[in-house]
Amino acid sequence: MHHHPETLIYDLAEIARQIRLDVLEMVYRRKAGHPGGSFSCAEMLAALYFHHLKIDPTQPDWPARDRFLLSKGHAAAALYSTLARRGFFPVEDLERWGHLGAHLQGHPDRIKTPGVEMSSGFLGHGLSVAVGLSLAQRLKPPHYHTYVLMSDGCMQSGVAWEGALAAAKYRTSELTVLMDYNDVQLDGAAHDIMPLEPLIDKWHAFGFTVLEINGHNIRQILDALDTALEIHSTPVVILAHTTKGKGVSFMENTAKWHGAVPNDEEFAQALAELKGYRV
Amino acid sequence: MSEIPQRQAYGIALADYGERNPDVVVLDADVSSSTLTKFFADRYPDRFFNMGVTEASMVDVGAGLALGGAIPFVNTFAALLTLRACEQIRTCVAYARTNVKLIGGYAGLSDYKDGPTHFATNDVALMRAMPNLLVVAPSDNVEAARMVPLIAEHDGPVYMRISRAAVPDVFDETHTVELGKGVTVLPGSDVTIIGSGSMVGRCVQAASALAKENISARVLAIHTIKPLDVELIHQAAQETGALVTAEDHSVLGGLGSAVAEAVGSCYPVPIEFIGICDTFAETGLDTESLMDASGLGVADIVAAAYRALQRKR
Numbered sequence: 001m002h003h004h005p006e007t008l009i010y011d012l013a014e015i016a017r018q019i020r021l022d023v024l025e026m027v028y029r030r031k032a033g034h035p036g037g038s039f040s041c042a043e044m045l046a047a048l049y050f051h052h053l054k055i056d057p058t059q060p061d062w063p064a065r066d067r068f069l070l071s072k073g074h075a076a077a078a079l080y081s082t083l084a085r086r087g088f089f090p091v092e093d094l095e096r097w098g099h100l101g102a103h104l105q106g107h108p109d110r111i112k113t114p115g116v117e118m119s120s121g122f123l124g125h126g127l128s129v130a131v132g133l134s135l136a137q138r139l140k141p142p143h144y145h146t147y148v149l150m151s152d153g154c155m156q157s158g159v160a161w162e163g164a165l166a167a168a169k170y171r172t173s174e175l176t177v178l179m180d181y182n183d184v185q186l187d188g189a190a191h192d193i194m195p196l197e198p199l200i201d202k203w204h205a206f207g208f209t210v211l212e213i214n215g216h217n218i219r220q221i222l223d224a225l226d227t228a229l230e231i232h233s234t235p236v237v238i239l240a241h242t243t244k245g246k247g248v249s250f251m252e253n254t255a256k257w258h259g260a261v262p263n264d265e266e267f268a269q270a271l272a273e274l275k276g277y278r279v
Numbered sequence: 280m281s282e283i284p285q286r287q288a289y290g291i292a293l294a295d296y297g298e299r300n301p302d303v304v305v306l307d308a309d310v311s312s313s314t315l316t317k318f319f320a321d322r323y324p325d326r327f328f329n330m331g332v333t334e335a336s337m338v339d340v341g342a343g344l345a346l347g348g349a350i351p352f353v354n355t356f357a358a359l360l361t362l363r364a365c366e367q368i369r370t371c372v373a374y375a376r377t378n379v380k381l382i383g384g385y386a387g388l389s390d391y392k393d394g395p396t397h398f399a400t401n402d403v404a405l406m407r408a409m410p411n412l413l414v415v416a417p418s419d420n421v422e423a424a425r426m427v428p429l430i431a432e433h434d435g436p437v438y439m440r441i442s443r444a445a446v447p448d449v450f451d452e453t454h455t456v457e458l459g460k461g462v463t464v465l466p467g468s469d470v471t472i473i474g475s476g477s478m479v480g481r482c483v484q485a486a487s488a489l490a491k492e493n494i495s496a497r498v499l500a501i502h503t504i505k506p507l508d509v510e511l512i513h514q515a516a517q518e519t520g521a522l523v524t525a526e527d528h529s530v531l532g533g534l535g536s537a538v539a540e541a542v543g544s545c546y547p548v549p550i551e552f553i554g555i556c557d558t559f560a561e562t563g564l565d566t567e568s569l570m571d572a573s574g575l576g577v578a579d580i581v582a583a584a585y586r587a588l589q590r591k592r
Contacts, residue, residue: 067346110375118346119375122366128336129371132343132351135328139304140348159367162336170328 002226004219008051012218015046015085020247020274022081022094028267030098032106036257038078040182040215040242041149045082047221048147048178057087060114064142067133069118071126071160072151072180073107074259079116080104088115124157126150127177131163134172145229146175152183152190155199161206167235168207176228177208177237180215182244186258200239208237215240248273281420285442285477286384288420290315292427293352297323302348303431306341308334308355313443314384316354334359338367338379345377350431356390357383357399357440361406372436373409379436381406386416386440386476387527388555391569394562399440400555404532406438407505413458414505415439416526416534418479419449422502425456433458440476442527444566447480449500461508467497470584470591471515471522475501475534478525478553478575485525485580496584504534509541516546521587523551525580527570530554549590551583 019042027033049055053066070079077097084091089103096102103112107121118129126148133146154160167175181199183190190196203210209231213220221240228236244258245251248270262270281288297303297319304326311317311329320327330337334355341351353360360383361368372379383402390397406414415430415437417423423441430437449464456462464479465486474482479500486496497519499511516522522542524535535552542548556574563569570576 118342119370122370125339125342125367125371128339129343129346131336132340132345133347134343135304135340136344136347136349139326140302159335159339162333163339165333166330166336166340 002223004222009218012043012046012050015050016042016218017274018085019045019078019081021271022085023077024262024267024270024274026077026081026094026097028262029095031261032098033077033261034074034259036184036244036251036254037072037151037180037182038075039246039248039251040244041072041075041078041180042246043216043218044149044178044180044221044240045078047218047225049082049086051222052225053147054144057115060088064144066144067117067146069126069130069146069148070108070120071148071154072123073120075149076107079108080113083113083115089113123151123154124160126154127160127163128166130175131166131170131172134174135170137174143174147178148175149178149180151180152196153185155179155196156194164206164208171233172235173232175235176225177235179237179239180242181239182242184244184253184255184258186255188255203237203239207234209234211236211238213238213240215242216246281445281448283420284445285417285420285423286315288423289382289427289441290318292424294318294322296427296431297326300350300431302350304328304344304349304351306330306337306351306353308332308337308359310355310384314354314382316352334363335367338364338381339371341379342371342375342377345379350378350380352380352382354382354384356385356397357402358385358397361399361402361438365405368406369409373412376411377436378434380430381436381438383438383440385443387442388560388563388569388573389443389477389527389566391563391566395559398560400529400560401532402440403504403526403528403534404536407532407537411436412505413437413503415458415503416476417441417502418474418476418500419446421450421452421454422456425454426502429456429458442477444477446477447483449479449483456502459503459506459508461511462500462502463497463511464500465496465498467495468519469495469521470588471497471499471519472525472580472584473499473501473512473515473522473534473538474525475504477527481575481577482525482580484577485584488577488581489584494584494588501534504537507537507541512538512541513545516542516548521549521591523553523580523583523587525553525575527575528554530556549587551587553580553583
């Protein structure tokens with residue numbers, strides 16, 4: 001089995017905490033954004049960008065870099081924090097998220113923001129784009145791996161399942177889906193709004209290898225990312241069970257915090273909880 | 280009339296260009312035997328991806344291929360491509376400015392036998408409203424073939440519509456094409472007829488009919504509807520004082536609208552619009568007679584020219 005030292009796990013957990021703190025401040029400052037779905041993917045972003053991905057922030061266009069696509073574009077704040085903390089652009093830029101003339105748009109914009117591989121916003125595109133990247137690197141080396149972070153909302157869209165058909169046809173083992181399965185969407189619980197279950201069966205039926213993990217357990221995330229690279233016969237989905245709003249008690253598992261802004265008291269409480277949070 | 284359908288000219292040109300440019304890849308949505316991308320598929324099977332009836336995903340896969348440095352030509356019927364995959368085109372091609380070449384086959388009424396579901400009569404309007412996207416409608420087979428390398432080598436997304444049918448020959452093999460530059464097919468001083476796609480040949484025929492009545496009609500072929508050759512159109516408005524636009528497309532939002540927008544602010548002159556008048560049209564027995572019955576006939580262009588001349592000050 002893969003060996004990941006305890007210090008690495010600890011460091012990545014601290015980065016995930018920093019991402020949440022950044023997101024909280026960004027949403028509070030801008031009076032707009034999506035805290036719930038940003039918090040649910042913080043550990044996965046930390047594990048990818050601060051350990052697993054082959055990237056070089058000084059060369060965002062390095063041809064052999066791994067590609068990461070945020071299909072759930074509403075987690076833009078989490079991605080922006082991650083990219084800034086990883087060195088793609090100054091952390092101070094986060095303060096100008098959504099300002100006129102700033103490079104940080106409401107949802108990710110690949111033209112404007114260094115490190116953003118693909119523009120996104122409306123749900124479901126990422127898997128098909130990842131299939132295209134996987135096919136491209138077969139024809140035009142250097143080879144790389146493509147990661148796509150999808151939400152349960154993404155998986156309600158037809159285009160995502162069309163992409164799954166294509167991934168199966170072309171056996172794009174060069175791509176790994178991370179599914180942030182927090183089971184909460186804008187209007188309520190995903191299992192009420194438009195159920196996805198039995199989701200593992202569906203991914204299997206579409207030709208994917210499924211690795212099921214706790215999406216907040218960094219060791220499980222790292223192990224699954226390593227395992228996915230050893231599977232060469234099928235594309236892989238890491239089905240990560242997560243908690244929407246993870247880390248702030250009153251935000252956890254509530255649709256309200258999909259796209260809500262904390263007031264002063266809520267901000268203070270959330271800040272205190274995130275600073276005191278221990279993995 | 281050309282010996283081969285425009286789609287065949289495109290299919291042959293694409294397959295030939297594939298040999299010169301190894302970055303070109305082709306995607307089709309289970310209609311490669313109709314769009315004739317099968318010519319490319321037969322020669323370069325490793326660079327051809329048949330995506331089945333997944334138009335929306337196909338456009339996104341094309342965007343991914345472009346991000347990976349390939350030059351994807353993404354093909355299906357124009358109506359399917361621009362309607363079913365409209366949001367994918369907006370978000371992942373136009374907004375993300377990916378180097379995707381969107382090729383809409385069966386443009387206008389050219390799929391006469393399959394009827395209104397298959398007609399593409401608002402694709403230009405939709406694609407023209409997409410920032411970053413070039414919109415191209417070649418006038419004949421020569422232009423269709425010339426466009427393949429031009430749009431492949433243009434750095435940015437392009438939408439090109441191609442007729443299913445044979446279209447009138449307008450240009451000979453010496454014709455040179457430059458993206459964004461309209462072509463003066465015939466000189467003239469009384470009125471200017473501005474056509475795109477399969478209507479250009481009909482515009483030339485209308486000009487001949489008008490010449491017999493001693494009316495001097497200029498004919499412009501606009502293969503690049505966006506960006507429009509505003510200079511050429513301003514000049515025509517200024518020098519002839521009356522315009523007729525002709526397109527195998529709805530009069531709402533296509534070439535005619537683009538021309539009206541262009542002259543409205545500088546040289547407002549009478550304009551008459553030949554196109555599909557806000558209907559779905561109907562199934563026909565062949566493309567030419569269907570076009571005639573749908574208000575796209577040579578006689579319709581001639582009548583429009585007279586109306587424009589009457590309104591001319």
